[in-house]
Amino acid sequence: MKVEINVNGTATTADVEPRTLLVHYLRDNLGLKATNIGCDTTSCGACTVLLDGESVKSCTVLAAQADGLSVTTMEGLSDDGTLSHPVTAAFRQEHGLQCGFCTPGMVMAAVSLIEENPDLTEADVRSGLEGNLCRCTGYHNIVRAVLVAAGKDPDA
């Protein structure tokens, strides 16, 4: 079947099997490889992207379900390849990544979280990231990064 999805501001289209997962559409049809796959039970959040502005796990959305909608991946946060987005800038500033595998999903979950609740506390950030696993950082610096990106003082 044919799907048309606006990805990172660009209209994309492809003929796909109905069972094609959105994450595979992004990675294999479009070559956008930032979005990772870390599990097969919708548990890890490594595949998180924005679908019409909201965080979703793209391993549990069919490309067909996204037909006609818009998707944002981490690649779409900056059009000049720099850390111009407050969330990616804060992740570097606070050392919110190590191996980087959870990072694209974590960043997109954070973007959605901040969008929905600009007045975040540490507890909000921790529960707001409950759908994203990181094996490297112990979350300490991820939480700090999200607070910084939301304009909060992580040491407060």
Added chain:
Amino acid sequence: MSILGTRVHRVEDPAFLTKGGTYTDDLTDERLAGALHLTLVRSPIAHATITSIDTSAAKQAPGVVAVLTAADCDLEPVLVFDRANKKMVRPYLATDRVRFVGEPVAAVLTEHPYQGEDAAELVDVDYDPLPAVVDVEAALNGEVLLFPEAGTNVATAKGSADPGAGFFADCEVVVTKQILNQRVAPAPLETRAAAAAWDDGRYTVFCSNQNAQGTRDDLAERLGVDVADVHVILPDVGGGFGAKIGADPEYVLVAWLARRLGRPVRWSESRSENMTGLVHGRAQHQTITIGGDRDGTVKAYQLKIVGEAGAYPAFGAALPNLTGMMARGTYDIARKHSSYVSVVTNTTPTGAYRGAGRPEATQAIERAMDLFARAIGMDPADVRRKNFIAPEQFPYEITDEISYDTGEYAKALDLALRSAGYEQLRAEQARRRERGDTKLLGIGLSSYVEITAGGGASENGSVEVHPDGTVTVLTGSSPHGQGHATAWAMLAHEQLGIPMEKITVRHGDTDQIPEGAGTMGSRSLQTGGIAVHKAAGELVELAKQRAADLLEADVADLVVDKDVAAITVAGVPSARKITFAELAAQEQLRVHTEWDAGKATFPFGAHVAVVEVDAETGKAAVQRIWAVDDAGPVLNPLLFDGQRHGGIAQGIAQAMLEEVTYDEDGQPLAASFADYGIPSAAELPSFDLVGMETPTDANPLGYKGIGEAGTIGSCPAVQNAVIDAVAHLGVDHIDMPLTPVRVWTAIQQAAGGAK
């Protein structure tokens, strides 16, 4: 001002935060053009003989290029851990028998991965089930053997379980306990992946791995080819934690298939495969016995280990040996005895996992210390202080060859206790108990020492300045998140003055860097980092020699002007300056060097954990953790603390949540991320890190390793804290993970026993 010791942001981050890392499954390398996708058919049964495999239907399925079984595979079965029983060899695809759920049985190769999953379902394997050996008692009694030809389930063993008459004879108090250091899954967020091509008599293998060169050597040996005919390239690696060392059977198979089929082959495992296919860690059944006097002096300590090797002995079979070596922990105990037996069971093979052997030693001795303190009615902090190895006892010999290098164990514990406000915490705990609060407070301590770079303390590095002023650093150590590119650039920058952004660090390509030992055992900075430090120093000397003539000065009078990355004459501001780049333009300016410390280092520290336990439900939550982790001077606090954070989280995770269990048939009960309890941010607090720096004499910068310390320190502190919270109810031990049902059951049982 020196850059060493300062908080430098990672040079690798911009790529990771824009286009994302390039992991094995992301590769678009032209050498992989037209690659086939490998899907493995894995055994759903723990122990069975294979009576037949019918691949005909699978071969007819769309997109299928080949379906292969053991009958098609001429790879020699391998003894993964070479000191295990020689009969316990592992085939790449199961031959007549499967020995664990998840063991590869057939290989399906398709044009597209989706087709592989479809076709794999059509491979028809007939299994004739055998009784599964799941627990270590069954393995030891040997009624059912995994390898009948071996005549035993014992993979390897060392020492007598009997410490000898009189071992505890002069002790006023002796406490003994069976404890479990449970089986856990390393679960790096990137599962394993490999891609291989065979071209012109040479294998090119990309894989997710911690050591390119060791893996190349394994591949060459197992594929039966010359080392020169294997080229291993490690792209970005999404975490390893010890579990991605060496050539896994699947990696060998991918390479072999590429040659056999004449097309590149790619493989990327699913998480479900990873949870049974990748090695597990820990899995030690320990009996601890501690004896001493009522004044707190510990006189004798015995650690008896039955280790689970899983179905095919791998590195995990050997780790109890390291546990035994580190068994005494930070204490000067007159008599220490350890022994172990590693047995095979119908479960996933075990291997290294963050700490690998040392967490098991620390957990055991730190539990023993608490049990002893309880038995003699002394504060656990006081018992520890009474028995610490004193600073003047270093170097402190632990075997004929190995000594703890440097340590300040009492200082570390006192610092942690002071930071935590230990007295106030104890007072708060007492208040809650008196009030009959259902929210109980538990305070747990751990003191630890561990061994880093224990597997070899040598590494190579090279530094080259190019005529355009850029620098290339080559290192035999390769990272999977640790930040080598930043750390090594700092070390080079420190001596050359060349800006960080002009320094590129390369690693993990065996053609570019033929020698190296990778990243494991917290070895990198003190080996690979020091090699770069040494190479940069030697490069400065080389540059001085070349500049001496041009500057018409004595080499001894030359210095580096770091502001302009040039050689100049000391104390003569008007003197000419010759930049490294100018020297490189005249003649290649490159140094390759080897560094060998000749010995391991022994980081140490102390953690204090505070937990709250809901006495009604048994649910425990870690509220705070204070960590003193002393690994010598800190190169970059950003990276150093990052390692501690991740380590602490994994230690808490083992204490509180994670466990791989099997049912009596050997079916894994936590074989996905839905069932296996990796904590999210919501289960963890922020961590309180406290600094302390005691240099080693093993290398010129005094660095020890920090990769595993956090895990080793936090796990026992948290377990001790939860038990401490309910100790007044009569509970003296609960095995990990300290899930609500376990804690509640322990409380119930203690109450029942008290009646």
Added chain:
Amino acid sequence: MIPVAFDYQRPQTLDEAVALLATRGEDATVLAGGHSLLPVMKLRMAAPELVIDIGRLAELRHLRVEGDEIAIGAATRYRDLVTSTVLAAECALLPAVAATVGDPQVRHRGTLGGAIAHGDPAGDMPAAILALDGTVVLQGPNGRRSVPVAEFYTGLFSTVREPDELVVEIRVPRTGATGWAYEKFTRRSNDWAIVAVAVATMPSGAVNVAMVNMAGTPIRATATEAALAEGKSIVDAAALAAEGTNPPADTHGTPEYRRHLAQVLTRRALQTAIA
């Protein structure tokens, strides 16, 4: 892991969806948020020939007060429930329960209708709707019918819904902003409930108590409710919560532990809701 191949259709109207289901009922499966269905399809534990996507039907995404009741379209997502000002004022139990489901990503996709239709005994929404004495509205080729949620579940993952019927709406009474509580006991924050207890105070003044994961379907703590009605204390009433339950055994708990939890959580929920 990916599903077995299937056909996909996304009808544009409810009538179209009902008609499609009527012709293909047996080999078709409805897809709403997909957060129960796609995971089981990826594990190949379900392999429908046709997937009918109703997740974007605007007709099924309403949330409005209708007389004494609130009518919620089946395709209303958790996130819609959590942020609804109508619910905050008229039935505050529901957003609170919805906020505990899974994680933000799950709540952006999962639907109330999907949760009700799926009928996982560990699911949160079925028990919440049961505590509210809610109604499930079904629509099939022969029109609509309403089933009290108390009669909707027949066993593990099974309901009275016919294969050619859609869940189109959930109706709950206007219970207001207070008098409720939800106690969900989990291992990790985004895990399914080991046990959970929902308490709702009905317009009649009756206090309803429903439990998650204490049997093959969501069930009411009838002994507790009766004791409360008789004027017994919260502590005494809560002690009866496990009566008549049949909780499962798994790695998170024995049946005995779950019965104990049911009592503790019921007491806590009642203390929050009505003390």
